[in-house]
Amino acid sequence: MRSIAFALCLLPGIVPAMDRATADSLVARATAAYTQGDHAGALALFDSVYQHWRSAGLAYAIGNCHFKLDQVPEAIVSYERALLLEPGAEDVKANLELARQRTMDRVNELPTFRLGGSWDRWLGGRDVDQWARRGLWGWSLAFVIAALALLSRGTLRTVGLSIAGTCILFALLSVGLAARRLRAVEHPAAGIVMQPRVDVRSEPREGATTLFLLHSGTKVSLGAERSGWVEVTLANGNVGWMPAAALQVI
């Protein structure tokens, strides 16, 4: 079914610049280089694939290469990307934790209501298109069931119509989730500080009061943007402005 969906994606003439076989062979070469300890070589190969192809496993591999090359902020960016593509992935979370231990800032997160990793997995999963596909199925099923119900009589008809209604609701919910997921992947609202030391200021201009200092590898939520400055929010709720150049959007 996946391959069908994949083929459907390709149908309207969207052909990636790098074909799948090339991408697979590059990934195999990069994995071999990584295994032999040539992390810089592996990184170059993985990056070339990432230009045209996306997957949580690929972003995770790039993060690992950066980590091995002691480029901790870049590694964190890649791990966060992998987590966006596959929320709740155990291996990514473990490595991200190790990478975070090497950063300087410790930000206490505000207590928020969070469900566990299995909920994340259920909501996200490895496949970004999962909810769009579920929506499609629910939608189609709803109309098939409705048609069947209209053909029958009595209780069967009532039951059938209510099932169809449920399917419609499920489909709409799925589309909503798919849209939310897509927005999170395509327009991530978080960034990683890349510069060793950044002043976070109260206003978007040089020389404004420095509210706090951030060091490379710290994750911030992104807000409004204004002439090269971006409003950032820390996990502990602190807000300030910093130059957009000091950040890498996930």
Added chain:
Amino acid sequence: MMRRTLLLLLAGLTWPLLAAAQEITFDARVDRTSFEGGASIRLTITLANAQGSFSNPDLGGLTVVQGPFESSSFNYVNGRMSSTVSRTYVITATRPGTYTIGPASARVGGGTLQTQPITVKVEKGSGATSDRLLNEGQQRDRDLFVTISLSKSKVHVGEQVVATYTLFSRYPNLELSKYDLPALNGFWAEEIDRGETTWEDQLRTVNGLQYRVAVLKKQLLFPQRAGTLRIEPLRITCVVNRSFFNRGSQVEAMSNATELQVLPLPPNAPPGMQGAVGSFSFSGALDRDQLRADEALELTLTVNGSGNLKLIEAPALDLPPDVERYDPKVNDRISISGNGMSGSRSFTYLLIPRHAGELVLGPFALSFFDVQAGAYRTVQAGPFTVQVTPGSGSGQAQLSRPSKADVEVLDTDIRFLRTGDLDLRPAGHHLLGSWAWWSGMAAPVLAFAVFLVWRRREDQRAADPAGRRRREADKVARRRFKDAHDALKRDAREPFYTAMNKALHGYLGDRFGLGAAELNAAALERALGERPDAAALARQATDLIAACDMARYAPLEVKPRQAMYEEAITLVQRLERP
């Protein structure tokens, strides 16, 4: 030592009196063939049992410090006569290298005797005092001075240097009352044991003045940090000219200060480098290669060579975690001499394998900086294989020890790459919002709309019973007369009437349950029952059948075939309609 003996028959002829004359020998010898620069050796040339003069040899660059001293002896014992003439030189060299002392020649009788050339080697002295130091010392005090000389002026961190403290004195009588050794900052020092301080045999001439020389002290220095390390002057206090009549006078002397250039070790140190500098070999041994679990095993790792042996720490053992180990016992066999520190240091580890199986220990590595090569080197010992058989199992220890242990986390590292399919997707393309997705969403809606339209039409038809019956009767009639219709189209006469006959008989028979024999107007009318037009219909049907039969068996057609067909259809439709 080279010696050459010549027997001259001529000698015997010249002195017939000496019936028991000794052999004539002429040789040259030195007391040492290798010495440090600045030291001196004795060269002795001896002519035995002959009269004659001999020439001085070519010293090949060595300089004569004293001499030559000539001596001769003559013995007459039990009628045997022997005589020797010898000449002694005290010679020295300041620059290291290899020197050849050429042959000396002697004319004896009518012949010439030659000594063998001698090769001597002058080494770079560890304690040789350079002329510059001597000149400086002499300028400080003409009668008494001390020098500190180093065997090398430029070394790496950890490389050994010999420091020699030498006293030069012109006082005939001197007592050393005290000396303060300079503080050695940045060095790790090791004394070289030279026994009692004594005056050297030879006097040393500096710019025409002769001095008595005594080496006060020799030290082995290991610089601990890079940079220019300075050794402060040595200060001594002596009492001179003390005699029975004189209490003597106190004289102070200072040495020079000296500096040592210490180069840092190169940056690309191998991982196991712990600061060993020198030239080492590394070996290991096990006291046995087979034992039971929980028995003890001794592993001895030995570092052999010269360098800062005493600073070598026990190499870290990379052992399987289920092997219990104890701190190593260090055993030194190190000698410290003017040539530096050399010998061996061995580490004995007590190991207790806890589980049975083949146990591979090592290989163990020792990394050091090789001074000669100017690069790091890593030497390996092992690996060693030990067969561990299961423990006796009867001992208390076996019972008290838990059979399971927690898995020990030794280190943390990131997890490895994903090994399976990476599940790649084209970048920037998603199902949601795509062409395919919109079509997929629209298709069921359109299909449902089509379904609704169809259903509506069905409902409308169901709401008109008369029309429906008409349509159904029509359908039945057309089905029955299909063959006849075909034949009509083909314009085939005979098959048309056969089909018509067959269809009418079949229809009426099936419809009213009448056999072919019973098919007549009366029976049909009965079968049609209550209908007002029953009689007319029955007659029409039988007429039609009769007309068909007639046309079938006789070439007589009552009506055109098309009209006949239409009539039959109409008849069936009317019969079908209630």
